[in-house]
Amino acid sequence: MGEGSYPFEISVDGLIYKFESISTKRTIVKTVSFERIGNSNVFNVALLGPLANGAFSDQVESRNGDLQTVLATVFQIICDFLNQFPDSIVSFRGSDTRRHRLYRIAISRELDNVTGKYEIYGTTASQEVVVFTPNVDYEHYFIKKL
Numbered sequence: 001m002g003e004g005s006y007p008f009e010i011s012v013d014g015l016i017y018k019f020e021s022i023s024t025k026r027t028i029v030k031t032v033s034f035e036r037i038g039n040s041n042v043f044n045v046a047l048l049g050p051l052a053n054g055a056f057s058d059q060v061e062s063r064n065g066d067l068q069t070v071l072a073t074v075f076q077i078i079c080d081f082l083n084q085f086p087d088s089i090v091s092f093r094g095s096d097t098r099r100h101r102l103y104r105i106a107i108s109r110e111l112d113n114v115t116g117k118y119e120i121y122g123t124t125a126s127q128e129v130v131v132f133t134p135n136v137d138y139e140h141y142f143i144k145k146l
Contacts, residue, residue: 006069046058
């Protein structure tokens with residue numbers, strides 16, 4: 001992504017990343033979590049924000065005015081994860097329809113920049129995994145390093 005990104009910290013096991021979303025109003029700690037699916041080499045990635053009780057959720061809407069920077073940071077984190085674990089596949093989907101559409105738009109916009117470095121796939125409604133095509137709705141997205 002062409003936008004700037006936030007610096008991030010990585011847990012010892014490489015599965016949890018943290019960064020700060022910064023605006024003139026506040027700073028919010030965001031967490032990006034990678035969770036292995038079964039015994040496979042596929043990892044689900046989730047962007048989590050803090051709830052009032054201190055827990056983290058993928059349903060949080062921070063509205064901090066830095067959406068593009070947050071998305072660019074998550075993309076950089078996925079790239080870092082795939083560099084650390086090059087045989088892995090990262091799986092993701094939006095936690096709601098609006099976010100899922102946002103991810104599709106971001107992938108479509110950046111597709112030319114990642115071609116040759118990563119392969120991106122989508123899962124159709126019939127659960128078929130196909131190469132990502134812009135402006136097509138998918139159930140899930142997958143990205144792997146070439």
